[in-house]
Amino acid sequence: MTRLESTLKSELDLHLGDYNLMLLLTESETGCMRMGELAEAMVFSPSRLTYQVKILENRGLVRRERSDTDARSWIASLTKEGRRTFRKAAILHVRDIETFFTAKISDEEAQIIDTVFSRVQDQLLSES
Known part of the structure; x- marks a missing residue:
């Protein structure tokens, strides 16, 4: 894991968790996910995910917006820069x-x- 993260960190200043979060957003059917679903998929607490997304949001890689259908929910998606960065990260x-x-x-x-x-x-x- 350290070796995998080392390349991402040195080349793109990404942690492996950042990559995994961006991968989930990339693979989602709509290109975005509710924060609660994303936290569950990442096996993160909601507060830990919010912190992680905020870091990526500050870097311009992820955008958070209120849900159109549920004002209590937030939706995360990759920005154009986020998609570009993810493509580079995926190759590495x-x-x-x-x-x-x-x-x-x-x-x-x-x-x-x-x-x-x-x-x-x-x-x-089968157990879930």
């Missing part, structure tokens, strides 16, 4: 994943890992 992150992990295992080992973690995921999803 994928490169590091390949360097530190996937280049070190065979295709057969990767299949075993996929099988095991798919089973674990299925079990966790």
Whole structure:
């Protein structure tokens, strides 16, 4: 984790948590998420997520706006600069994943890992 974060930090001044938050926003169907949903997906407390989003908002990477449908809710989305920064971060992150992990295992080992973690995921999803 330290190695993965090191590249993001030195190249883009991002923490791995910043990258994960931006990834969730990028992958969301609408390009934005309610703060409560984002906190749950990040496994953060609402106050911790608010702090994290505020830092990214101050850097111009994320925007927070009141929900059109629920005045009590806030919606987070990436700004144009946030999307640009995320694209750069994703390239670096994928490169590091390949360097530190996937280049070190065979295709057969990767299949075993996929099988095991798919089973674990299925079990966790069936319990929720």
